[in-house]
Amino acid sequence: MAMRKALLLDPRCFQAGFQLLFLAYGCAVLDWPVSPAHCAASIGGCLLFQWSFESLRRRQFLSLAPKSFAGWGFSVLISALSLCLLLRTNSWSISLLAAFLTVASKYLFRINGRHIFNPSAFGIVSVLLLGNVAWLSPGQWGSGTVLFFAILTLGTIVVTRVQKLDVSLAFIAGYAGLMAWRQLWVLGWPAxxxxxxLGTGSLLLFTFFMISDPRTTPAHPAVRIAWGFAVGAAAFYLQAFKWWYNTPLYMLLLFAPxxxxxxxxxxxxxxxxxPASLAFLQRFKKIPMLFQSRKTIAALLLLVFGAEQAAAFCGFYVSKADGTLKNKTSQVILVRDGNQNVITMYNNFKGAPGEFAMVVPVPVVLRENDIRVVDPQIFQTLNDYSGPRLVEYYDSDPCRPQILEDQMVYEKAPVAMGAVKETGVRIEAQYLVGEYDILILSAKQSAGLYSWLRENGYRIPAGAAEVLEPYIKSxxxxxxxxxxxxELKKLKNNFLRPLQISFNSPKFMLPIRLGMANGDGDQDLLVYAFTRNGRVECTNYRTAEMPTGQQIPLFVQRDFNRFYGAAFARKWQREGRAVALLEYAWDVSPHNYMKCDPCxxxxxxxQDLVQAGVRWLQDGQENTADVFFTRLHFRYNRHDFPQDLVFQATPNRxxxxxxxxM
Structure with a gap:
């Protein structure tokens, strides 16, 4: 009884319990692809290495009894659960390596009997720096209101019990405060x-469960506050101005010495x-009484698991004064190689080609050889090969199984783009590319874009003015x-070809908020992404896999498009709407002969891949270079997608x- 009371009074017991709750929530509700092998290697490895190192330090084998475990096992269990929550890898051996580095850092880097680095942060960052073996998924939590308040409340309990709430609040002041200043005041984005x-689970977990580690923060309260603010300010700068990912973790390690x-x-x-006093636990005496009512339990489950989280284009179209133009479904090819970006745009909209212009924000002044037109067939090729498919297995010859396959085919439509007349806006560059007249307007002068459109009989779509100003200020x-x-009349079919632009920038994103101005309700966007290393995923929205391998009735074959549309809508709603749904991911390197199953x-x-923008296959490298193909399907609107799409290339293959x- 005394042992049970001691465990309940240990703050680390609360922290480990909350982390287990978050892990269960992520796996059961958010469908995290966390393998049992990863969790087993992380938790088992941390406990084994901690027991081994501590036994060597004490020169005797540690007891595994509960009383002894409370002395040496709780802290490392918290670190192990942090690895399970944050680190992602396809190999259990990397999970085991991260566990070893996590524990080893506590014994190898010590001053005055205290370890210098936050153990889990050291283990995570170390394996990230090894190369393409592990990654973090900051968008895995989504930004649901329920999750936000749950982590905020539980985190406050934990840091209050270890008396380190000051460093958490100081970090938030440095990071979120400066982010609010830039996004709301400087750039003018809406709230x-x-x-x-701010409402991402990864940021809140770091704030309340990692930087608040009392062993690796300054002892003096005032210095601790200044130190926490400095970590937040440095993380803000690198994320806002250098486009680094996961900056709080890196800055925590950098400031630890x-x-x-x-x-x-x-x-x-x-x-x-x-141990805390029993007075703290007295506050929770009445909580079990709330769960005596079945209705109360049902209501709480509905609140936690049923609450909602609070095809399109990366620009907008400008129609004539009386014109109407709606952008409903679009397809975009993204190619990322280091900081080199290639974007190919193919859009499905309604309107006459001579009645509108296309406006897309870009980070640099594009040169003429950075702009190309490509054959629209490349989009059909990619869609046909990567689209959701209906597979029927049957044996006409028992010795020779065959495969019949239908695919989800999206409506084909030519791209139509409009006219831009001479303006008073400063033009940085002007080109003729294929059937297009191209203008590059200076960002400093582009505030005149609004006036030019009005003066020349064009109307900016409703809502465009709201998001145009932040791009200008950026x-x-x-x-x-x-x-x-x-030039258009010279084309045989009189169809406009997709435009392809390339530029060098650390920003890996699509500015969809500007495209929402042409949207009529929900819009669909298909993203075909290519990298050298592995899958592409969103960093500011969740990425979830579509259901696959399910048995369906034979009659579905007659109307597979309708069936898949309903399946997609159901999955989209179930995942909280603010989500990227994965439909295909595979190594499509020319030297890899297995690119789907079945095919x-x-x-x-x-040649198709080079035309799509995979430039590293040129110069005879098709036999050695790697290409990984990811297909993401978005359905978004202004309410569920308040930010542009930000991506990262991961080593997940x-x-x-x-x-x-069937």
Whole structure:
């Protein structure tokens, strides 16, 4: 009884319990692809290595009894659960390596009997720096209101019990405070844009469960507050201006060596784990009474698991005064190689080619050789090969199984783009590319874009003015394309070809908020993404896999498009709407002969991939270079997607395709 009471009074017991709750929520509700092998290697490895190191330090084998475990096992269990929550890898051996580095850092880097680095942060960052073996998924939590308040409340309990709420609040002041200043005051984004940045589970977990570690923060309260603010400010700068990912973790490690120096300059009593008084637990005595009612339990489950989280284009179209133009479904090819970006745009909209212009924000002034037109067939090729498919297995010859396959085919439509007349806006560059007249407007002068459109009889779509100003303040340029009627007549089919632009930038994103101005309700966007290493995923929205391998009735074959549309809508609603749904992911390198399972169509050739923007296959490298293909399907609107799409290339090379079996 006394042992049970001691465990309940240990703050680390609360922290480990909350982390287990978050892990269960992620796996059961958010469908995290966390393998049992990863969790087993992380937790088992941390406990084994901690027991081994501590036994060597004490020169005797540690007891595994509960009383002894409370002394050496609780802290490392918290670190192990952090690895399970944050780190992602396809190999259990990398999970085991991260566990070893996590524990080893506590014994190898010590000053005055205290370890310098936050153990889990050290283990995570170390394996990230090894190369393409692990990654973090900051968008895995989504930004649901229920989850936000749950982590905020539980985190406050934890840091209050270890008396480190000051460093958590200081970090939030440095990071979120400066982010609010930039996004709301400087750039002029609406409030929901900023709240989406703040309301991510990864940021809140770091704030309340990692930076608040009492062993690796300064002892003096005032110094601790200044140190926490500095970590937040540095993380803000690198994310906002350098487009680094996961900056709080890196800055926590970078600032950790300052803690011993600060403790020496500003001495104070160091933190010691102390059992809390029973008075704290008295506050929770009445909680079990709330669960005596079945209705109360049902209501709470509905609140937690049923609450909602609070095809399109990366620009907008400008129609004539009386014109109407709606952008409902679009397809975009993204190619990322280091900081080199290639974007190919193919859009499904309604309107006459001579009645509108296309405006797309870009980070740099594009040169003429950065702009190309490509054959629209490349989109059909990619869609046919990666689209969701209906598979029927049958044996006409028992010795020779065959496969019949239908695919989800999206409506084909030519791209129509409009005209831009001479303006008073400063033009940085002007080109004729294929059937398009191209203008690059200076970002500093592009405030005149609004006046020019009005003066020339064009109306900016409703809602465009709201998001145009932040792009201008972000010093972006504006890529404007119009149709050259004379060049268009030279084409055999009179169809406009997709435009492809390339530029060098650390930003890996699509500015969809500007495209919402042309949207009529929900819009669909298909993203075909190519990298050298592995899957592409969103960093500011969740990425979830479509259901696959399900058995369906035979009659579905007659109307598979309708069936898949309903399946997609159901999955989209179930995942909280603010989600990217994965439909295909595979290594499509020319030297890899297994690009799907099953396959009946022709895979994209090396020539197709080069046309899509995979430039590293040029110069005879098709036999050695790697290409990974990811297909993401978005359905978004202004309410569910307050921010532009931000992506990252991960080393995740797990294959996937949405298929349904009869």
């Amino acid at each position: 929901d844009y900023f709240l989406h940045t 300052l803690v011993p120096l600060l403790d020496r300059l500003f001495p104070a009593r160091h933190f010691q784990w102390q 010093n972006l340029k504006f890529f404007v394309a119009r149709v050259n009627e004379k 009946t169509g022709t895979a994209p050739s090396a 797990a294959s996937f395709q949405a298929r349904y079996v």
